[in-house]
Structure formats: structure tokens, C-alpha cells
Amino acid sequence: MALWRMYRALPSWLIPAILAVVVVVLPYAGLSFAASRQIQLACILALVVSGLNLSLGYAGELALGQAAMYAAGAYTAGLMSIHGHTDIVLQLLVSGLVALLVGIVTGVPGLRLGAWSMAMTSFFLVLLVPDILSVFKETTGGRNGLSGIVPATLFGQPMDGTQFYVVIAVVTIAWFAVFRNLVVSRHGIAFRTLKQSPVLASSVGVSVFRMKLLGYAIGAFPAGLAGALFANLDLYISPEAFGFTFATAVLAASILGGSASVYGALVGAFIMQIGPNQSSAFQEYALVFYGAFLIVGGVLLSGGLARLGRGLVSRLDRRAGVGSADGSAAPDGDGRVEMQIGTLRGAPLVVEGISKKFGGNQALSEASLRAEPGKVTALIGPNGSGKTTMLNMICGFYRPDSGRILVGDNEVQRLAPYRVARVGVARTFQTPNIPDNITVLDAVAAGRYSTDRASMFSTVLRLPRFRKVRAADLDEGRRALEMVGMAHLADETASSLPLGMRRLLEVARSVVSSPRVLLLDEVASGLDENEVQRLAELIRALRDAGGTIVLVEHNFRLVLELADSIVVLAQGSVIAVGSPHEIEENPRVLSEYLGVSVEESGGRTLGDEEAALAGEVGQ
Numbered sequence: 001m002a003l004w005r006m007y008r009a010l011p012s013w014l015i016p017a018i019l020a021v022v023v024v025v026l027p028y029a030g031l032s033f034a035a036s037r038q039i040q041l042a043c044i045l046a047l048v049v050s051g052l053n054l055s056l057g058y059a060g061e062l063a064l065g066q067a068a069m070y071a072a073g074a075y076t077a078g079l080m081s082i083h084g085h086t087d088i089v090l091q092l093l094v095s096g097l098v099a100l101l102v103g104i105v106t107g108v109p110g111l112r113l114g115a116w117s118m119a120m121t122s123f124f125l126v127l128l129v130p131d132i133l134s135v136f137k138e139t140t141g142g143r144n145g146l147s148g149i150v151p152a153t154l155f156g157q158p159m160d161g162t163q164f165y166v167v168i169a170v171v172t173i174a175w176f177a178v179f180r181n182l183v184v185s186r187h188g189i190a191f192r193t194l195k196q197s198p199v200l201a202s203s204v205g206v207s208v209f210r211m212k213l214l215g216y217a218i219g220a221f222p223a224g225l226a227g228a229l230f231a232n233l234d235l236y237i238s239p240e241a242f243g244f245t246f247a248t249a250v251l252a253a254s255i256l257g258g259s260a261s262v263y264g265a266l267v268g269a270f271i272m273q274i275g276p277n278q279s280s281a282f283q284e285y286a287l288v289f290y291g292a293f294l295i296v297g298g299v300l301l302s303g304g305l306a307r308l309g310r311g312l313v314s315r316l317d318r319r320a321g322v323g324s325a326d327g328s329a330a331p332d333g334d335g336r337v338e339m340q341i342g343t344l345r346g347a348p349l350v351v352e353g354i355s356k357k358f359g360g361n362q363a364l365s366e367a368s369l370r371a372e373p374g375k376v377t378a379l380i381g382p383n384g385s386g387k388t389t390m391l392n393m394i395c396g397f398y399r400p401d402s403g404r405i406l407v408g409d410n411e412v413q414r415l416a417p418y419r420v421a422r423v424g425v426a427r428t429f430q431t432p433n434i435p436d437n438i439t440v441l442d443a444v445a446a447g448r449y450s451t452d453r454a455s456m457f458s459t460v461l462r463l464p465r466f467r468k469v470r471a472a473d474l475d476e477g478r479r480a481l482e483m484v485g486m487a488h489l490a491d492e493t494a495s496s497l498p499l500g501m502r503r504l505l506e507v508a509r510s511v512v513s514s515p516r517v518l519l520l521d522e523v524a525s526g527l528d529e530n531e532v533q534r535l536a537e538l539i540r541a542l543r544d545a546g547g548t549i550v551l552v553e554h555n556f557r558l559v560l561e562l563a564d565s566i567v568v569l570a571q572g573s574v575i576a577v578g579s580p581h582e583i584e585e586n587p588r589v590l591s592e593y594l595g596v597s598v599e600e601s602g603g604r605t606l607g608d609e610e611a612a613l614a615g616e617v618g619q
């Protein structure tokens, strides 16, 4: 265990870096030709698999066209070589970009049509490769393949086999470093958020379509690189190398290694290449083996070897006492919320006469609401009265049939959800929406996706802009966690927290972007008395900091305690607006929402028991 603790104390990049150096120098240590070839083929396969991992494992898009992009890269490099452009750096660059272009052009229609269409169009793309190559057989050699490729050069110098091995190893290592940088960045977290919940992703400002396309297109780039390397390895390419069998091998390697993993792509590809591909019997029946493997692997090995590895690491960590893996630890100090909220730049929210019909069901009719900065505006009403529909329209998930929604001076009723988020509307969800396998700190920092933007380019190369934004993400994330009393849980797995903590985490995530309007959807439901009080304190602090807060809540006592003004909905219409005192005494609210007749109430305000009953009625 002491050994394990020592190992865990090392920087996370050290072991991969040592392994990378070993792989690069292997040929100088007497590696046989056959072994060297297998390593080169495994590196090439790993590059292609990494592209699938990015789009399938991270962005959650079943896009299987990597084999076609691999072909695009290989034929681009092959044709460049035949036409005298033998420099490998130039070939890699052009092949990568051509593959990227193929990814964008073929990804757009599939993504526009929906998830299964993406799977189908990308799959057909792979089946079409031999036909496309045949159509252009004058240039590509058709089914006979493309010969005449000459050995690649590097900056004008010819390369021997060993030098080309080093090029393949270095390109693979460099790409995997980029890939790792990408998936641990805010873009990577956005991919994972998107995979789990497009609704959550758009509510933090992620454009679902653009991000899925990026996942697919960026994943095409390493396939293009792999193609260029492959063309120069054998100096001959033919359509068979890029067909359905190869596409299935890529999928099998991805599932074996773990599709939501960086190193899983390497492990899966190496096992697939160095293991079964060695046997000639396997090669003959490869498709059958891959098919069987996909079924068995998909059922028995969910998450692949990467998941087994992560499980083993966390078990060893627990045994060795590395990190504090206890999600139930007590909050900081005396459990009260640390109020360190700066000023919030709240903006007025004006909802003017919005209506929404679902089929024959008029969910909202001519409903209006006004929420001011520095005030808590509660939206209450019985089940099915239209509260969530109202929030969904403010956030852009539904378009109103008529009416206007203004955030400050911005009309938002026609904007897509991610654009509404970028205008400054943040929300929590009735059921906490938290991606798997990310830390509490990252889950909170994800709320800043549309704040202080950092490009993919600066992210993967870790340029100063990326470092600045990352530091701000983590600082603000920690500050938000301190605010909700959860700073001690920053490194825990967010999705494994108890319900109360997950709700507070959602509040932290929605506050971290300094929203202009904050929508809290039943944040108190399922919380115990202490948690409700902590939440109440937090909401007051956010209000005092200048936030515009809309609170949808069934806990009537909490509403009376917190709200500056209350809007009551019944059957899609606003039946009352007023201060808590006015609402408590409103006969229509008493009868329609609370089920208390006017005579019974005798014009008095609600007692504790009735207020509690009101909470239950609402639930």
C-alpha cells in the first residue's frame, strides 16, 4: 500500500510520458521488424479509435464513419505522394484537414436528422467507400488499389523504416496528449454533459448541434492522420483496408478499451492489433469474431477495460487512504451557509401574455410574470397548472404560441436554449441533472461554459488563454461551493452525492456564471429541515446580492418565508399576483390552490397546519 501511495503521489502525466519514451526508443533497442510493424499498426488503429471515442464515448453520438475518414486521409496522402508531395508533415496536415472536412460534410445531415440517422448515415458512408473509390478509379485505382506511393520524406530528407516508426509513434503520442487535454477541459466536460443530457448542456450555454458536430468532426482528424501514416507504411492502399471489417474492428477496440476513455482507445487498439489480428484463422473470420465480441463485450464489459481500471484504482485508493472518498462528510464550519456572494448583475424578467398549447391541452394562456433584481418572485400553483411549462419557455425549451419574454432589454422567446443561457438565464432542475463521472468542482464549473470563452485550439494546446479561463473556472467553482457549504466535497464524484447535496450543487452551478435571472425549480423538494433552512439562507443571500430569482416551489411555508412577490397559476392562467400576505388572504387562491373555502378561512391568514397542507396539496 505504501508503494501505491507513492505511485499516486506522482504527477499523473509521468507514467504515460515514460511509456511514450519507451515506445519511441524501442526500435533502437533491437525491436524485431514484425513487432515494430504491429506497434505501428496498433498506433494507427488507436488514432482511429480515439476519434470514435470522442464522438461516441464523450459526445454520445453513435457515429461510425471513422473508417471513411481514415480512407479519405489515406487516399489524400497517397495521391499527394504520387504527385510528388512526399513530405510527411504536409501530408499529415492535409489528410487530417480533408478528413475533418469529410466529417463536417457528412455529419451535418445526420446530426440534423437525429441520433439514429447519424448512425445510419455514417454507417452507409463506410459501405459506400469502395464504390466511391471505383467511381473515381482513374485517380484512385478503384478496386485494384493505389500503387506508386513513394517513401515519405521529412523536411526533404528520406526516412528509413526506423525513422518512420518514430514518426508514427510521435504523431500518436502528440495526438493523445491533445485528446487528453481536450477531454479534461471545459469542452470535454461539455461533451460529457451533452452525452448525458442535451437539456442540461443547452441550459449552460452549449449548442447541442454544434458540439455534436465538433465531436464528430474533431474525431475525424486523427482518422485522417492515421490514413496518411498507413498509406506511407505499406506504400499501397486498396478499398478493402477501409471497409466494414475495419469499421467493426474500430468499434470493437473502442468498446474493449472503454469508449469514454482516452487511454482506453490505446489499450483497446493494442489488444485488438497485437492479440487476435495475429492469427490467420482470426483474419479469415474477423467479422464473425468482431460481431461476437461486440455482443459479449457490450453486455459483459460495460465501460470496457477503462472502467475496470478505474474501479481498481478507486479500490486501491480506498485501501491506501488516498484522497477523502467519503461523500457524506460534514459541511464546513457549523453547517451554516458561508455567504460570500459578490454582487449579482440581476436583470428584470418580464413575461408578457404567453400562451402555449400542447395538442388540445392549453398548458398556459395569456400568462404574465414580472421578476425584479434583488427580489424573490415565487411561482406557485397546483400540479399541472403550467409552472414548469413557464420555466421551459423562459429557458427557450418551448416556444410560446404568443406573447413576449424579456430579460433586461433582450427578447428571448424565439431564441434557442443555449442562446437564452448566454443571455444570462440559469436554472436548476426538478430532478437534479448531474453528469456521471465528474467531480463536484467540475460539475459546478460547467455552469461557466458560456462565460469567458476559450477556443478548442487554445484548449488543446494549453495556451495562456486556456490557462486563464481554467483558473477562473476553478476559482469561481470553489467560491460557489463555499457559498453552498460544499467546498469540502470538491473532489468527490458529483453524481454519487445525496439528493440534498445534489440540489445545492445545482444551485452552485447556476450561480457560478453570475446569471442575470436565476430559475429555481422545486429546489426544496426532498430536502430535510436543515437542508431547507440552508437553502433558504442561500436564496436570501442571492437576493440580497442583487439576483433576480424565480422560485417554483410547492413548499408553501418556504414560499411565504422567502418570496417578495407571488404569482399563482391555475389551469394555465395567472389567478393572483401579490405579496405573501395578499396571497395568503386571496379567496381565489385559498379555494383553487389550497382547497380551503372562503367561509372556512373566514378571511384570516393561513395557520402553520394549513400552510403545510398547502405544501402537500401542491406535491
Ligand SMILES: Nc1ncnc2c1ncn2[C@@H]1O[C@H](COP(=O)(O)OP(=O)(O)OP(=O)(O)O)[C@@H](O)[C@H]1O
Residues within 6 Å of the ligand: 358, 361, 362, 363, 381, 382, 383, 384, 385, 386, 387, 388, 389, 390, 618
Ligand atoms: N411536452 C409536453 N407535451 C404535452 N403536454 C405537456 C408537455 N409539457 C407539459 N404539458 C402539459 O401542460 C400542462 C402543464 O404542465 P406543467 O408541467 O407545466 O405543470 P406544473 O405546474 O409544472 O406541474 P408540476 O407541479 O406537477 O410540475 C399539463 O397538463 C401537462 O400535462
